[in-house]
Ligand SMILES: Nc1ncnc2c1ncn2[C@@H]1O[C@H](COP(=O)(O)OP(=O)(O)O)[C@@H](O)[C@H]1O
């Protein structure tokens with residue numbers, strides 16, 4: 314029993330990070346109906362930028378802020394330079410193009426920073442809290458991760474539900490024609506969706522790097538988990554992405570705890586297939602309602 | 606105010622509009638009537654910037670709007686309520702309204718919102734409900750309300766009667782007619798439902814297979830038996 318609790322506790326922060334990654338995928342999907350397989354490649358790239366800033370200035374926080382800004386910029390660049398031109402031709406082309414972006418970013422990162430894994434130490438203590446005479450697998454750093462994710466998700470939900478820009482973005486996703494007829498510059502809103510996704514991914518990258526190491530391909534595995542969470546959540550739903558992101562993190566922690574962490578991707582795949590068999594539209598999707 | 610000058614629109618080989626010219630003056634309703642497939646929606650969508658014409662122009666206050674984007678045309682003061690229920694079901698009633706005219710000042714939008722709620726009180730009562738909980742008639746009011754939120758000088762209504770009970774249609778159209786008279790709004794109404802449209806319109810224009818076959822005072826068109834049999838089917 315105590316094992317079970319330990320595994321769950323240990324899975325919270327990675328679940329929160331997977332939630333962010335899933336959120337990024339959903340933001341892009343909602344704005345342009347493209348699954349961005351380069352999302353974590355972008356996050357890897359901005360995390361390297363954070364590492365460089367950190368090495369130069371000694372500030373983890375400054376690294377995070379610069380990475381977030383870089384995430385915005387990279388998101389907009391990928392949207393305008395790759396996705397928009399390709400999507401004008403056809404949508405499946407755009408999805409393949411995101412693979413191209415992933416490969417290009419990984420190659421570029423290897424050229425700039427080298428292919429060897431680099432350490433990205435946590436900014437604060439990452440050993441578990443002590444209580445009731447034992448050490449629990451939840452550290453001050455896990456708390457920082459959790460707090461950052463909660464803050465970002467709340468901030469995003471305020472932007473989406475309480476501001477004009479958020480309303481314009483949601484309307485552009487639901488019905489671009491009505492949005493344009495209302496005077497919304499829909500193309501800008503789509504670019505903004507990519508930008509915010511880039512920012513969210515950048516935060517996820519900086520937060521997750523201390524849990525492993527940083528290399529051009531070290532985030533690839535998270536794409537599997539984030540994609541699973543996003544699809545099960547319905548691809549359309551921000552709430553679904555967050556809920557199933559955390560859920561996926563916990564499941565992975567349990568699987569890794571009771572068997573071996575190398576089984577985690579397989580379990581994610583099984584979850585994905587089960588979902589596609591029994592609830593293909595996702596658990597939180599609005600698709601059914603919108604088809605009417 | 607709004608003038609359509611020798612407009613032709615094709616979809617591939619389909620000639621949807623052929624050399625159509627008409628005027629939409631302020632302060633009244635101008636009705637374009639015609640059977641399904643006559644080209645009514647094409648006319649409206651082209652004016653709103655959603656379709657590109659093959660030839661001809663749209664002029665608004667003597668300014669050429671041909672080739673402008675929909676989001677720019679609505680900012681100039683031409684608002685389209687497209688065919689079907691052009692509301693966003695996932696948004697609340699008030700969010701659907703607030704979507705219209707975001708570029709306007711806070712004060713302008715607040716004034717418009719108050720006005721829309723005064724015009725369609727049911728929208729005010731339901732402002733926090735999702736749009737998909739509304740009835741068909743309420744959603745049509747919401748769609749018109751969203752267009753009014755953009756502060757238009759010209760309002761384009763594409764078959765507002767579609768799927769609504771006749772009584773509700775009459776109510777909505779009479780409201781629009783009053784609004785046109787009171788505030789100098791230019792209204793272009795297209796309808797299959799000729800009788801209702803011609804009742805509120807000053808001028809009637811009959812469109813058949815992309816061509817204007819008749820135009821004149823609405824009352825005369827409504828009484829023209831031959832025209833009715835030939836093009837309007839009643
Ligand atoms: N997107 C489209 N692609 C091809 N043909 C179209 C399209 N939209 C309309 N049409 C054709 O153009 C003609 C006019 O259609 P429309 O403007 O919708 O007529 P109405 O609104 O009067 O029913 C019809 O023959 C229709 O089939």
Ligand SMILES: [Mg+2]
Nearest residue numbers: 645646688764
């Ligand atoms: Mg039509």
